[in-house]
Structure formats: C-alpha cells, structure tokens
Amino acid sequence: MKIGDLTVEPVYDGVMKMPATAFQGTTEQLWAPHKRFLDADGRLEFALGGFLVRAPGDRIVLVDAGIGDRSGEIRNGTGFFRGGELLSSLARLHVRPEDVTDVVFTHLHFDHIGWATRDGVMTFPNATYQCDERDWQHFREDERVQPVLGPIADRLSTWSSSGPLGPGIDAMSAPGHTPGSTILVLSSGAARAMLLGDVIHCPVELLDDEWSGMGDVDPELAKRTRNALAREIEGTDVPVAAAHFPGMVFGRLLSAQGRRSWVVE
Numbered sequence: 708m709k710i711g712d713l714t715v716e717p718v719y720d721g722v723m724k725m726p727a728t729a730f731q732g733t734t735e736q737l738w739a740p741h742k743r744f745l746d747a748d749g750r751l752e753f754a755l756g757g758f759l760v761r762a763p764g765d766r767i768v769l770v771d772a773g774i775g776d777r778s779g780e781i782r783n784g785t786g787f788f789r790g791g792e793l794l795s796s797l798a799r800l801h802v803r804p805e806d807v808t809d810v811v812f813t814h815l816h817f818d819h820i821g822w823a824t825r826d827g828v829m830t831f832p833n834a835t836y837q838c839d840e841r842d843w844q845h846f847r848e849d850e851r852v853q854p855v856l857g858p859i860a861d862r863l864s865t866w867s868s869s870g871p872l873g874p875g876i877d878a879m880s881a882p883g884h885t886p887g888s889t890i891l892v893l894s895s896g897a898a899r900a901m902l903l904g905d906v907i908h909c910p911v912e913l914l915d916d917e918w919s920g921m922g923d924v925d926p927e928l929a930k931r932t933r934n935a936l937a938r939e940i941e942g943t944d945v946p947v948a949a950a951h952f953p954g955m956v957f958g959r960l961l962s963a964q965g966r967r968s969w970v971v972e
C-alpha cells in the first residue's frame with residue numbers, strides 16, 4: 708500500500724481464533740448478517756502482527772510488535788493463539804532487525820509488544836521505542852508487560868498527546884480500549900491512511916454504533932472513540948487497517964442510504 712511517499716506493509720506474526728460471541732453482548736443471531744467476518748467454522752479469526760512503514764528520511768518504522776514466539780489456548784480452550792513469525796515476515800520484506808529505526812506501539816497489550824525484547828534485550832537494537840505515556844503508566848507493572856519492556860524502560864520514550872511522531876506519521880489519541888490507545892495517521896501530500904491499533908478489532912465494529920468492542924479498559928469511552936472514528940472516515944477515501952483484521956488488509960467505510968459498508972482495498 709502506497710500513501711504518497713510512504714509505503715505500508717503488513718508484518719504477520721500469527722493468528723488467534725475464538726468464538727464469534729467473544730464480542731461482549733453478541734449472539735449467533737447478531738452475527739448472522741456478518742458471516743463474512745468469520746472463518747469457515749464460524750469463529751472470529753484475528754491476525755497477529757504489526758505494520759512496517761517506510762517513511763521519508765530512510766525511516767523504517769514498525770508499528771506494533773506482535774505477540775511473540777508463543778502459543779496457547781484462550782477462553783477455556785474455545786480459542787487459541789499462535790505467534791512466532793514476525794521476524795521471518797520482516798525478512799521476507801528484506802528488513803533485518805537492526806534496520807528498524809522506530810518501533811511505535813499503538814498500545815501496550817501483550818499481543819502488540821511481543822517481539823520488543825528477547826530475554827530482556829532489544830530485538831531491534833537501533834530503534835527508538837515509543838508509546839503513549841498514559842499506557843506506560845497504566846501497564847508498566849503489568850505482569851505481561853513488565854518482563855518485556857521493564858528491562859529497556861530507559862530506552863522507551865513516550866508521547867502524551869496527539870502530534871507528529873516522524874515524517875508523515877502522526878499520533879492521534881483514541882483512548883478507551885486502553886488509556887493511551889493511539890491511532891497512527893499516515894499522510895503524504897493529499898493522501899492519508901490510518902492504522903487503528905485495537906480501537907477496532909474487526910471491521911464489523913465500524914458498521915454499527917451499538918456494536919461492542921473487546922477487552923476495553925473503559926468500554927464507554929472506547930465506544931465514543933469508535934463511533935467518532937466511524938463518523939470521521941465514513942464515506943471518505945481514507946483506507947484504514949488494524950493489526951487484527953484477517954489478512955491485515957486495508958479497507959474503506961462506505962456510506963449509502965444511511966447504511967455503512969466495509970470494502971476491502
């Protein structure tokens with residue numbers, strides 16, 4: 708995907724599957740018109756991974772760092788996750804860990820920071836690591852975050868409001884899923900695209916304001932943030948993608964006769 712002078716490519720780490728009704732308050736009936744977002748078994752399929760953004764000034768930016776080299780069961784064995792492929796996915800894009808200049812976390816849930824370090828050492832030794840200060844304060848002692856980011860805390864820098872992170876890359880605060888959840892806005896000239904972090908897990912959340920999210924720290928705020936995002940991108944030509952969309956594809960939110968629809972790029 709090209710956005711003017713920037714390119715953005717998915718960096719696949721693995722997959723996670725769970726029952727569709729893992730979305731709070733949803734039923735099989737509610738999912739019936741949205742089967743296209745489910746796999747052949749009727750389960751939700753989530754990609755795991757991040758995005759590689761090549762930006763002016765030879766910046767090679769990794770947005771989120773996958774779940775890491777791990778796998779396991781979730782939701783009492785009704786689902787599973789499996790990571791482990793992020794570095795080989797980067798290699799396929801001809802990027803070595805030492806080539807990465809920036810690692811930017813949309814938020815600090817464990818499935819977005821997995822490859823940040825290995826045995827307490829930075830996986831991307833020449834990169835600056837950045838996240839929102841509010842997420843750092845919220846998660847720094849978390850049992851799944853501290854072992855990964857604690858050892859490199861002195862190398863982690865934070866931002867505390869919306870603003871530029873680098874050429875063509877801006878942080879847009881989108882709190883609710885986590886206190887410091889951030890959407891990354893990529894822009895070049897008139898072209899724009901967005902990486903949504905976990906503000907949206909599945910495009911179905913953009914279609915209906917009442918649809919609930921997953922694992923939100925503040926569900927009410929997360930809902931307001933999602934609804935504001937949907938209104939902002941509805942009917943525009945701004946492609947959006949999130950790390951958990953199956954295939955990590957970009958799509959656009961169309962609007963006709965008061966109904967929203969999701970179209971993959």
Ligand SMILES: [Zn+2]
Binds near residue numbers: 816818819905951
């Ligand atoms: Zn996630």
